[in-house]
Amino acid sequence: MRYSALVLAAGSGQRMKLGYNKVFYELENGKTVLDQALSVFKEDDRCKQIVLVCSTNDIVRISSQYVSGKVVVVLGGATRQESVYNGLKAVHEENVLIHDGARPWVSKKNVDALLEKLAEHPACILMVPAKDTVKVVEKGVIKETLQRERLWLAQTPQAFDTRLIISCYKRAMDLGIQATDDAQVVELTCDMPVLCVKGSYDNIKITTKEDLKGRP
Ligand SMILES: Nc1ccn([C@@H]2O[C@H](COP(=O)(O)OP(=O)(O)OP(=O)(O)O)[C@@H](O)[C@H]2O)c(=O)n1
Numbered sequence: 001m002r003y004s005a006l007v008l009a010a011g012s013g014q015r016m017k018l019g020y021n022k023v024f025y026e027l028e029n030g031k032t033v034l035d036q037a038l039s040v041f042k043e044d045d046r047c048k049q050i051v052l053v054c055s056t057n058d059i060v061r062i063s064s065q066y067v068s069g070k071v072v073v074v075l076g077g078a079t080r081q082e083s084v085y086n087g088l089k090a091v092h093e094e095n096v097l098i099h100d101g102a103r104p105w106v107s108k109k110n111v112d113a114l115l116e117k118l119a120e121h122p123a124c125i126l127m128v129p130a131k132d133t134v135k136v137v138e139k140g141v142i143k144e145t146l147q148r149e150r151l152w153l154a155q156t157p158q159a160f161d162t163r164l165i166i167s168c169y170k171r172a173m174d175l176g177i178q179a180t181d182d183a184q185v186v187e188l189t190c191d192m193p194v195l196c197v198k199g200s201y202d203n204i205k206i207t208t209k210e211d212l213k214g215r216p
């Protein structure tokens with residue numbers, strides 16, 4: 001199955017406290033977080049297009065480093081949701097994998113599993129089962145312990161039929177609906193179920209400095 005990859009790099013990495021966009025952090029293997037995140041898509045012949053979403057601060061650097069026959073650069077927005085919406089307008093394949101540029105360790109195995117499920121159903125995302133007990137807390141007081149067997153943690157890529165996800169995003173933007181991942185945009189705007197595809201625990205999102213320890 002051919003697809004477009006929509007890779008998000010238009011954030012500012014505030015929680016990393018690096019003083020610059022965390023996607024430019026250099027990993028121990030000498031690649032930046034963004035280089036590593038892009039690599040699986042660059043090496044995949046099924047990936048016919050990479051839409052790389054960046055901020056105005058980074059567009060000169062990213063355009064000079066990444067624009068090619070396969071890679072187009074698009075300006076993002078103030079939120080991840082806005083950045084995805086802007087990026088979707090440039091997607092030309094019938095299927096799209098939406099991926100955080102801050103998740104460098106996505107593997108071909110992860111992409112293969114997503115594409116296999118996407119061939120059967122137009123919306124599916126990588127997830128891993130929760131390992132810790134999760135509780136609802138209000139003002140420092142535990143209100144509820146959630147049933148761990150039902151809890152999964154969303155990752156990216158999140159894979160969709162392009163027309164479906166564009167229509168869901170348009171509806172969400174029109175209605176002022178705010179979501180923290182692409183699956184939630186679908187959940188809140190249409191009846192289409194989103195399927196869970198088991199991912200890998202090492203497909204983490206680089207969010208705070210602790211996430212960098214012990215990584216290649
Ligand atoms: N306006 C935004 C915000 C985030 N992202 C991207 O979405 C992914 C997940 O977002 P997050 O981890 O929150 O990144 P930042 O927003 O950069 O981090 P922070 O919230 O700590 O500033 C990242 O690859 C980030 O670059 C984006 O493209 N556009």
Ligand SMILES: C[C@](O)(CO)[C@H](O)COP(=O)(O)O
Pocket residue numbers: 080100153154155156180181182205
């Ligand atoms: C999309 C995501 O990575 C799924 O877990 C997550 O919601 C992104 O959150 P962020 O605060 O934008 O990093």
